Amino acid sequence: MRDNIYVTLIVLLAPLSLASIGGATGIYAPLQHETVETLGWITQREFIDLFAVSRLTPGPSSMLAPLIAWKVAGLAGATVAMIALYLPSSLLCYGVARVWEKHRGKPWHRACEAGLTPVAAGLVFAGVAALLRIAGSGPMTWATLIIVAGLLTWKPKLHPFPLLGAGALVFLLARGFWI
Amino acid sequence: MPDTKPVPLLALFRVFFQIGVLSFGGGLVSWIHREVVTARGWMTDAEFLSGMSLSQVLPGINSTNTSIFVGQRLRGALGAAVCLGAMLLGPFIAIILAGFTYKTLLGVSGFPALVEGVGAVAMGLLTRLGIKAARTVKLGLSPAAATLATFVGVAVMRWPMLAVVAVVAPLSVWAAWPSGTAKDAADA
Numbered sequence: 511m512r513d514n515i516y517v518t519l520i521v522l523l524a525p526l527s528l529a530s531i532g533g534a535t536g537i538y539a540p541l542q543h544e545t546v547e548t549l550g551w552i553t554q555r556e557f558i559d560l561f562a563v564s565r566l567t568p569g570p571s572s573m574l575a576p577l578i579a580w581k582v583a584g585l586a587g588a589t590v591a592m593i594a595l596y597l598p599s600s601l602l603c604y605g606v607a608r609v610w611e612k613h614r615g616k617p618w619h620r621a622c623e624a625g626l627t628p629v630a631a632g633l634v635f636a637g638v639a640a641l642l643r644i645a646g647s648g649p650m651t652w653a654t655l656i657i658v659a660g661l662l663t664w665k666p667k668l669h670p671f672p673l674l675g676a677g678a679l680v681f682l683l684a685r686g687f688w689i
Numbered sequence: 690m691p692d693t694k695p696v697p698l699l700a701l702f703r704v705f706f707q708i709g710v711l712s713f714g715g716g717l718v719s720w721i722h723r724e725v726v727t728a729r730g731w732m733t734d735a736e737f738l739s740g741m742s743l744s745q746v747l748p749g750i751n752s753t754n755t756s757i758f759v760g761q762r763l764r765g766a767l768g769a770a771v772c773l774g775a776m777l778l779g780p781f782i783a784i785i786l787a788g789f790t791y792k793t794l795l796g797v798s799g800f801p802a803l804v805e806g807v808g809a810v811a812m813g814l815l816t817r818l819g820i821k822a823a824r825t826v827k828l829g830l831s832p833a834a835a836t837l838a839t840f841v842g843v844a845v846m847r848w849p850m851l852a853v854v855a856v857v858a859p860l861s862v863w864a865a866w867p868s869g870t871a872k873d874a875a876d877a
Contacts, residue, residue: 528748563791569780599749607761623739625862628832630742632839634819639844651809658813681806687799
């Protein structure tokens with residue numbers, strides 16, 4: 511098992527790389543099923559803990575997969591997981607991006623650009639809705655969401671990082687933690 | 690035009706490394722849009738948003754795919770590799786560090802509140818990007834209908850995203866065909 515744990519990681523994550531359309535939310539369920547129930551690498555409790563931790567680290571939320579890999583197979587495992595998770599979809603995306611770029615300026619390209627943008631807007635809103643389902647959607651979350659979106663629409667060049675800090679602080683204070 | 694001279698690879702690395710390190714709570718696509726379009730003008734809104742749309746319907750994570758589109762547009766294959774690698778480097782180091790310390794982290798009593806607060810702000814960042822995308826489009830019945838149909842199909846009806854996009858996107862592109870050419874060129 512120890513010898514082919516890397517192979518197992520690749521077999522597990524490379525298909526997820528190509529199956530995860532529209533964001534990381536789609537990989538949580540299969541990841542949980544495989545690592546907890548099928549492979550028994552971690553317990554359900556550990557999965558929930560690592561999920562929570564991965565939500566407070568920066569970067570894409572799919573980093574949960576390399577985090578689990580680190581837990582079961584160390585630094586090498588985490589590296590293998592990164593490659594298995596991001597390389598297949600990235601190569602495919604690069605291929606599409608190249609073709610897209612080559613045809614820039616042609617009428618069909620402009621029509622696609624104009625036609626795809628409203629679809630993207632709908633997908634972004636759907637992504638927010640998915641996050642609201644995962645992360646909970648209390649009145650404070652809604653208020654923060656609306657204030658941040660409004661503030662940035664008014665002043666687009668505001669840096670998001672202080673906003674993140676302020677959001678964290680407000681939630682800490684509201685939940686009764688005085689720091 | 691934003692691309693009079695090529696963006697240095699080092700600048701791409703710096704910007705995307707920073708995005709990776711600072712983007713707590715997710716919503717990376719909105720960070721990329723802010724840094725690349727709003728703050729630096731390396732791409733136009735139309736260029737970015739169309740790349741982002743394709744990124745979302747392609748397999749893979751939206752943010753990594755979008756970084757590849759941006760890198761490819763600005764500096765070709767090398768640019769794509771630099772943007773992707775730089776954006777993932779910081780988070781990779783962060784999860785290794787988190788792996789060592791997560792038991793302590795989880796013991797901090799304010800941890801759930803912290804996750805909640807950061808997550809709520811990240812949702813606000815994404816919402817703002819959605820508003821931006823919706824407003825970039827010329828006013829009209831079909832773009833609004835495409836946005837609404839996509840949202841309702843994916844978020845309300847919970848139909849598979851690929852199926853929703855496979856129906857809505859061709860209709861939306863078809864609706865944009867006759868008038869969406871000369872005017873867009875003038876806007877860009």
